[in-house]
Amino acid sequence: MALPTTDTFPSLASRRAALKGLLAVACVLGAAGGAPAWAADPQPAPQPVRGGVLRFLVEHEPSTLVTIAHTAGPTQRVSPKVTEGLLTYDLDFNPKPALATEWSVSPDGLTYTFKLREGVKWHDGRDFTADDVAYSIQLLKEGHPRGRGTFASVTAVETPDPHTAIIRLSKPAPYLLTALDANESPIVAKHIYEGTDPLTNKNGAAPIGTGPFIFKEWVRGSHIILERNPDYWDNGKPYLDRIVVRFIADQSARSAAFEAGELDLAGGPPVPYADLARVSALPGIGAETRGYEYAGRMTQLYFNFERPILQDKRVRLAIAHAIDQQKLLDVVYYGYGKVAPSVISPKLKAFFDPSLEPYGFDLKAANRLLDEAGYPRKADGTRFALKLYANPFNTQASGDFVKQALAKVGIAVDFQFFDFSTYIQKAYTGRDFDLTLESLQNLFDPTLGVQRTLWSKNFRVGLPFSNASHYANPEVDRLLEAAAIEPDPAKRRQLWLDFQKVVYADVAALGLIATDGVTIFNRKVKNHTIGVTGVDASFADVWIEK
Amino acid sequence: MTTRRLPRILKAVRRTALQAVPTVIGILILNFFLLRLTPGDAADALAGEAGAATVETLAALKSKFGLDLPVLEQLGGYLSNLAHFSLGVSPRYNQPVAELIAARLPNTLSLMGLALVFALVIGITLGALMASFAGRPTDRVLSVVALLFYSIPSFWIGLMLIVLFSVKLGWLPTGGAETIGANLTGWEAVLDRARYQILPALSLALFYVAIYARLTRDDMIEVRTQDHVRTARAKGLSPFAVTRDHVLRNALIPVTTMAGIHLAGLMGGAVVVETVFSWPGLGRLAYEAVMGRDFHVLLGILLLSSLLVVAVNAAIDILQAWLDPRIEVR
Numbered sequence: 001m002a003l004p005t006t007d008t009f010p011s012l013a014s015r016r017a018a019l020k021g022l023l024a025v026a027c028v029l030g031a032a033g034g035a036p037a038w039a040a041d042p043q044p045a046p047q048p049v050r051g052g053v054l055r056f057l058v059e060h061e062p063s064t065l066v067t068i069a070h071t072a073g074p075t076q077r078v079s080p081k082v083t084e085g086l087l088t089y090d091l092d093f094n095p096k097p098a099l100a101t102e103w104s105v106s107p108d109g110l111t112y113t114f115k116l117r118e119g120v121k122w123h124d125g126r127d128f129t130a131d132d133v134a135y136s137i138q139l140l141k142e143g144h145p146r147g148r149g150t151f152a153s154v155t156a157v158e159t160p161d162p163h164t165a166i167i168r169l170s171k172p173a174p175y176l177l178t179a180l181d182a183n184e185s186p187i188v189a190k191h192i193y194e195g196t197d198p199l200t201n202k203n204g205a206a207p208i209g210t211g212p213f214i215f216k217e218w219v220r221g222s223h224i225i226l227e228r229n230p231d232y233w234d235n236g237k238p239y240l241d242r243i244v245v246r247f248i249a250d251q252s253a254r255s256a257a258f259e260a261g262e263l264d265l266a267g268g269p270p271v272p273y274a275d276l277a278r279v280s281a282l283p284g285i286g287a288e289t290r291g292y293e294y295a296g297r298m299t300q301l302y303f304n305f306e307r308p309i310l311q312d313k314r315v316r317l318a319i320a321h322a323i324d325q326q327k328l329l330d331v332v333y334y335g336y337g338k339v340a341p342s343v344i345s346p347k348l349k350a351f352f353d354p355s356l357e358p359y360g361f362d363l364k365a366a367n368r369l370l371d372e373a374g375y376p377r378k379a380d381g382t383r384f385a386l387k388l389y390a391n392p393f394n395t396q397a398s399g400d401f402v403k404q405a406l407a408k409v410g411i412a413v414d415f416q417f418f419d420f421s422t423y424i425q426k427a428y429t430g431r432d433f434d435l436t437l438e439s440l441q442n443l444f445d446p447t448l449g450v451q452r453t454l455w456s457k458n459f460r461v462g463l464p465f466s467n468a469s470h471y472a473n474p475e476v477d478r479l480l481e482a483a484a485i486e487p488d489p490a491k492r493r494q495l496w497l498d499f500q501k502v503v504y505a506d507v508a509a510l511g512l513i514a515t516d517g518v519t520i521f522n523r524k525v526k527n528h529t530i531g532v533t534g535v536d537a538s539f540a541d542v543w544i545e546k
Numbered sequence: 547m548t549t550r551r552l553p554r555i556l557k558a559v560r561r562t563a564l565q566a567v568p569t570v571i572g573i574l575i576l577n578f579f580l581l582r583l584t585p586g587d588a589a590d591a592l593a594g595e596a597g598a599a600t601v602e603t604l605a606a607l608k609s610k611f612g613l614d615l616p617v618l619e620q621l622g623g624y625l626s627n628l629a630h631f632s633l634g635v636s637p638r639y640n641q642p643v644a645e646l647i648a649a650r651l652p653n654t655l656s657l658m659g660l661a662l663v664f665a666l667v668i669g670i671t672l673g674a675l676m677a678s679f680a681g682r683p684t685d686r687v688l689s690v691v692a693l694l695f696y697s698i699p700s701f702w703i704g705l706m707l708i709v710l711f712s713v714k715l716g717w718l719p720t721g722g723a724e725t726i727g728a729n730l731t732g733w734e735a736v737l738d739r740a741r742y743q744i745l746p747a748l749s750l751a752l753f754y755v756a757i758y759a760r761l762t763r764d765d766m767i768e769v770r771t772q773d774h775v776r777t778a779r780a781k782g783l784s785p786f787a788v789t790r791d792h793v794l795r796n797a798l799i800p801v802t803t804m805a806g807i808h809l810a811g812l813m814g815g816a817v818v819v820e821t822v823f824s825w826p827g828l829g830r831l832a833y834e835a836v837m838g839r840d841f842h843v844l845l846g847i848l849l850l851s852s853l854l855v856v857a858v859n860a861a862i863d864i865l866q867a868w869l870d871p872r873i874e875v876r
Contacts, residue, residue: 053727061834063592063638072595145593148600199610200640220639220649221826223726244726248824249833252705257720259713418585421839424594425586463601464594 052544053242054525056535057254057266061221061247064204068136068188069143076183076536077267078245081226082123083209085182086114086133089532091290093350093444095177096531098538099128099187099210100165109172109487116163120233122189123208123215130159135190137167143198146448150179172487175445181294182211183536184444212238212540223247232540239543255279264525264544267291267535269518273334276518284523289336291534292517296345296442296449299337299394301402301510302469304434309384314373316507319435320359321366322409323402329513332397336518340511342500343450345442347514351493353500359507366409375410383410386434389427392420393439402437429462439515440465444532446496447484454508455480471508562860566853573852574628574845578621581841587613588637591839611637624845633849634842638835643846646831651850653723654827657820658812660747665754666805672755673762674794680767688759696756700815704749704822711745718745721824746823750815754808758801765797772796799866806862810855 062074066083086100095103102115120128134157140147141154153173158166167176179185187210192203207215212234213226224245228238246263248254248270255271257263258279271279280287301319303310310316325339338346341356375383386406390399396417403413413435418426427436443449452458452465456472476499483495503509519535521528527541528534586594589607608614612623627634633643672692676685695703712720723742724730730738769775770793778792779785816829824830828847835843 063838064640070592072592143603143606145600145603148602204640219826220646221653221830222723222824225727242727246722246726246824248721249830250701250822250824253708253721253822253824256705256708256713260708260716260720262720419837420594421586421591421837422584424590429590430585460601463604464590 048239048526048541048543049546050236050239050543051241051546052239053244054240054539054542054544055262055264056243056245057257057263057270058245058247059254059266059268059270060249065207065215065218065224066188066204066209067144067183067186068139068193068204069145069198070204071145071184074247078224079186079207080182080211080533080536080538081213081243082207082211082215083182083186083188084211084538085180085185085187087177087180088537089178089181089294089444091293091529091531093178093293093532095180098182099133100180103177105177105487107487109174110169112167112169112176114165114167116165117233118163120210121231122210123229124189126189126191127162128187128189128210129162130165131162132190133157133165133187134159135193136187137185139188139193139198140185144185146179146443147185149448150176150185172485174485174487174489174492175447178444179448181444181533182538183533184294212538213240213243221247234540237540238538239541240539243539251275258282258285258520264522265519265528265535266521267517267519269336270520273332273336276334276336276520279520280518286521286523288519288521288529288534289516291519291529291532291537293347293532294444294534294536295517296348296444297337297515297517298340298343298345298440298442298511299333299398299513299515300343300438300440300453301512302436302438302453303471303509304431304436304468305470305472306431307434309375309386310434312373313507314369315375317359318366318369318373318409319406319411320507320510321362321369322411323405323510323512324361325358325512326361328398328401328405332395332401333513333515336516338514338516340514342504343454343509343511344446344496344500345511345514348442348444348446350489351446351496353497355497356500356504359510363408370409370411377410381410382412385412385414387432388413388415388435388437389423389433390415390417390437391423391427391439392418394437398437402435424464428464428466428468431461431468436468437512438465446499447480451480451484454503469509473502473506473508475502476506476508559860562856562863566856569856570849570852574625574849575621577845577848578624578841579617581844582617584839586839587611588839588841589613591837592638595838607637624842628849633846636835636840636843638838638840638843643842646843647828647846647850650826650828650831653825654813654816654820654829657743657747657750657816657825657827658809660743661750661754661812662805662809664747664751665758665808666801668751669755669758670762670794670798670801672759674766674789676759676763677766677770677793677797678789680763685763692756692759694756695752696760698752699818700749700753701818701822703752704746704819707745707749708822718742721822723826742825746819746825749822750812750819753815754805754812757804757808761801761804762794762797765800766793769793769796802862802865806858809858810851813851813854 058074058077060074062078064070064075065078067075067079084099086098087095088098089095099117100114101117104113116130122128137151137157141151153170154167155170156168189208192208193201212229212232214229216225216227218224226243228241232238248257251272255275259282269276303316305311329335329337329339339358340346341358344352346352370383377383388399388402399415399417403415406413427433440453441449453467454471454476455467456477459467459470479495479499483492486492486495519529524545526543526545530541531537588611589604592607593604612620636643636646639646672688676688679685708720711718719742724739775792778788816827817833820827820829821833832844832847
């Protein structure tokens, strides 16, 4: 889920920076006319029409087309069109039936019962049964990067009849019911995966699923074609005849392809924030920021608690006061997002603490705190130096912004920017940073998305997105562990609110911005965003106006 | 003449092949260790992209790809694979490297071939024009144009060509290799592919157009002062025939030498141009392999590129012998 949609190839990236201005000038002529595309809700017309080809852009080519053992962003875009999940979620996180038609949870939170849809067939003609569900959950538990955690306490999946699946847990897993979307927990065919390694199974390159679209071809480096499934269980759907998935690695080329009318739909944002206003103002093009709630995108600043300077809370608080979050949002993210006071995204309404306010931009307080902490300005005006990394997903500008902000209070920042793979290695194995600007998604539940970086037991050198800051606070540990197994939603919410207050008071990490995803669409394309997974949905409901 | 030279050419081919083997092995081993210097491996990259991982997943990935073995053991394994004519398996694409490369190679070769043809035809034509009008306004204007082609980076030219021909004029597609899902056959398919190939080949070629134009111009001016040209003129040949048969032909020798050397450069340029134009070729595969730390794929591409450069240099030796009988094939 964290594949950078920004391009991180260093020479290209720096060249592109220089080019951006020029290209913008060259394209300004083309941007004339057309109403601004903001607030453009696709009004689902009463009568969807059948037919048409959707030209769907996936920024980078996926390496496999099924998310059963791999969760990279591009795979999540493609997988749910062919391979479905038990549930799907509307824009308010309410579960909706997919392969499961009814479900119930026992009061102790240890038994989940699913009634499965009858008459569903795999694309190869075999019947879909509860055995497939049981086998898929076992695969997810054993081999899925997140599934290992999500389904860790699953002790058994019982299948009393072909259309009932009962999941039994050893301890409650309150996040389970939101983890069953097609892109997170896909249901694959047992007869295809049995006895194979899910990572190397050929199904990843030519998937067979139950979904609205049947895989037709994947020409590596070029495109994927998905054809309408005429026998889809949801009668009359899908509306589209075909989806053509294209990959365009270069951001400027993506803008051009939209301008030339060669694309209908793309998530991301597919183009740089700087180009978004121009592209979405094109005639016939719209933009949508909903549909990314399932990912819960965030930009955070983490401290390295092994550095004595940063062990002083006054220093951390001074850094918080020195960063103008609103300006960061406006300048670096062009306003696409929300300022976040703490580490849980304000968009994750079920868990966010609305009573918290951002620390506030206050240079005077920052300077005073640093003086009190015993770091007076030296003759050259600096107090001390810190090394900053940034996840390339945040763009280089985010690091430059923080560097300049901290310079104003006398902290000399050595900002080092790498490509994604280098960053992962440097930040999580080398750990030679003082501050790092991360881009860690909250996901659909903070137990999965937030706990990993602040839970002391998840300090694991070499593990990407673990607690690299080496933060250890028994109270935080207690709250995280309690929230992970609290079946009662109200009590669980309270645990998360308490957690945020403790983290906020301790300045354990700064949740700076809850960044927006942006979908760019041809206005003739309807129903592209009907749930929290946005363009990662099955597209059974998508239709194209004639 | 040909019958007498043929054994010599064969000898040259044999000699080149003998020299190529240690060269290529050296390149491979050097590349292997250079790639090991980059931080992170395929497992880190996959785990990073996933946005989540557990210690178990990471360990499982590493052992599966053989990344937990000592470096020398990995190298030994790779070389032994090669000895069995296998380039290994890509952990990322879960596909044999040879298959991945075979699927992309024709696209890149045709792009490079067309770019080279563009570069030579346009470059030599411009150069001949410049030489013919040396010192006059035509020469000056074309010199400035060549200088621009030389100095503007190919990705920018590529984007500008897209803006002009695809966005504004709508004549040519912005990227890709063919009309997806059109299922064209025969002549229509060839035309369709040609439409997709023009812009990337042109943006790849323009840098070399500039070089060949300058080279041709200077060589022609030099050759023009030589005795045999004066003789040809004295014989009463038309100025066009003199230029074509006596000046241009002699001036082409340095150009062909450079074109051979440039073929390797074209492959490097293809990385950028293929990315801008979403061309499904080797360059983009290499770019993605770097980003994903897919070293088996990268080593395979590097091996192929070094073989290609060796082969092209041998071919250029032979071509030069044909252009100028005085040059011995070594």
